[in-house]
Amino acid sequence: MLRPGDVFAGYVIDRTLGRGGSATVYLAHRPSEPAVALKVLAGDPTPEAVERLRREFGIAHGLRHQHIVAMAGEGPGWLAMQYLGGGNATALSTLGGALAALGQIADALDYAHGCGVVHCDVKPANILLAPSLPDVHAVLIDFGVAYLIEDPVEPRAAHPDHIQASLPYAAPELLTGEVPSPATDEYELACTAVELITGAPPFHTATAVGLIDAHLHHRPPRVSHRYRWLPTAFDSILAKAMAKRPEHRYQSCSEFVHLITRVVL
Numbered sequence: 510m511l512r513p514g515d516v517f518a519g520y521v522i523d524r525t526l527g528r529g530g531s532a533t534v535y536l537a538h539r540p541s542e543p544a545v546a547l548k549v550l551a552g553d554p555t556p557e558a559v560e561r562l563r564r565e566f567g568i569a570h571g572l573r574h575q576h577i578v579a580m581a582g583e584g585p586g587w588l589a590m591q592y593l594g595g596g597n598a599t600a601l602s603t604l605g606g607a608l609a610a611l612g613q614i615a616d617a618l619d620y621a622h623g624c625g626v627v628h629c630d631v632k633p634a635n636i637l638l639a640p641s642l643p644d645v646h647a648v649l650i651d652f653g654v655a656y657l658i659e660d661p662v663e664p665r666a667a668h669p670d671h672i673q674a675s676l677p678y679a680a681p682e683l684l685t686g687e688v689p690s691p692a693t694d695e696y697e698l699a700c701t702a703v704e705l706i707t708g709a710p711p712f713h714t715a716t717a718v719g720l721i722d723a724h725l726h727h728r729p730p731r732v733s734h735r736y737r738w739l740p741t742a743f744d745s746i747l748a749k750a751m752a753k754r755p756e757h758r759y760q761s762c763s764e765f766v767h768l769i770t771r772v773v774l
Contacts, residue, residue, distance in 0.1 A: 511535060511549065518584050520547055531558060536592060543592070550586040559586050561653060568626055568652045576617035578637070578650040593648055595638030598705055601645070607705040608770045610636060610647035615698060615762035617649045622691035622761075625658040629689050631697035632678045633704055656689040676720045677710040681753050684721055692755035695762050699729075699750035702769060707736055711751070725753070742772040 510533065515522045520537035526546060527534045531554070537547040550558055566588045570580040581589040601607045614636055621628060628635075630651060639646040654673045674683045680696035683689065703711045711730050712723035729751040733739040750765045752758050759765045 517547065517549065518582075518587060518589075520545065520589065522547070532562075537589070545581045545589040546592045547589050548587060554586050562586065562588055565651075565653045565655070568655050568657070572621055572624055572626065572652075574617050574620045576613045576646075576648055577621065578648050590650070591648065593637040593639050595640035598633040598636035598638065598647060598701070600638060601705060604706065604773065606645045607702075608766070608773065609645040610638070611698070611702050611705065611766045612763070612770065613645070613647045614649050614701075615766040618691070618694045618698065618762045621649075622658075622694070626652070627656040627658060627689045627691060628652060628694050628697075629654045629656050629683065630674055630678075631694050631701055632675050633701055634675075636701070656693075658690075676717055676724075677704075677712070679721075679724055680755070681724050682755055684724055690755050691761070692758045695758050695765055696751055696755075698762050699747055699765060702766070703730075703732060703747065706739075706769075706773070707732060711747075740772050743769060746772065 511517055511522045513522055513524055517537070520539055523536040523538060523544065525533060526536050532548050532550050535547045535549065536544055538544045548562070550562060563583065566580055566583040569578060569590070579591040581591065583589065598607070598610050601610055614631070618628060618631070628649065630653070631649075635649060635651045637648050637650055639648070674680070674697075678697040678700040680689075680693040682693055700710050703709070711732070712720055712727065714720045714723055729744075729748045731744045732747060733741045733744050746765065746768045750758055
């Protein structure tokens with residue numbers, strides 16, 4: 510663990526921003542440079558962990574979009590990226606703000622898909638906000654489990670205990686070990702939209718196995734039955750974006766968000 514005032518890779522540590530199972534993220538700075546979020550692998554990382562972080566940096570660094578996190582530097586076991594101090598998307602307090610953020614992230618995802626990248630872990634925690642702006646500015650982070658469409662087909666985990674995606678938002682094809690596609694991100698964005706608009710993700714179960722079963726076998730919820738202020742058209746749009754088969758979803762993330770914005774506002 511690094512402490513405030515420590516120096517790592519030329520960065521002065523200001524404070525800890527968050528900890529995960531394999532890494533800690535710090536707010537850090539170099540003299541006369543903007544502050545960054547510094548992600549450092551914990552302990553004595555394996556070569557595989559170092560390679561995964563290097564790959565995360567490389568994928569995100571190759572994407573230049575105002576709503577995708579900008580990379581600032583990297584080295585063995587660490588990377589530095591754009592710091593956003595406004596919290597994640599769950600901090601949005603208005604419907605208009607949530608829809609604006611969803612539209613920005615949809616545009617970022619469509620751009621990434623055009624570059625051959627599927628994010629595979631779209632969720633509110635991976636959508637960060639810039640603080641103190643008159644308008645919402647959302648940024649997509651964490652390409653750690655992203656899939657490159659042009660790569661040779663890689664084996665995908667077929668068993669729930671090997672899944673890398675976040676279960677409340679995981680597309681069915683991720684749970685069955687199929688190859689991801691842009692429609693995978695659309696499904697996860699739809700789950701994210703439900704949470705940002707209603708305060709909770711679409712499926713509610715007591716166990717991980719229950720969540721997996723819901724994504725694989727249950728119809729998308731009729732959200733308007735729980736939230737009477739939502740029109741029934743919202744349910745129809747959501748059902749298509751959360752179709753079990755990727756080919757039955759919308760052609761783009763932006764198309765989905767445009768439709769829900771039109772019926773909700």
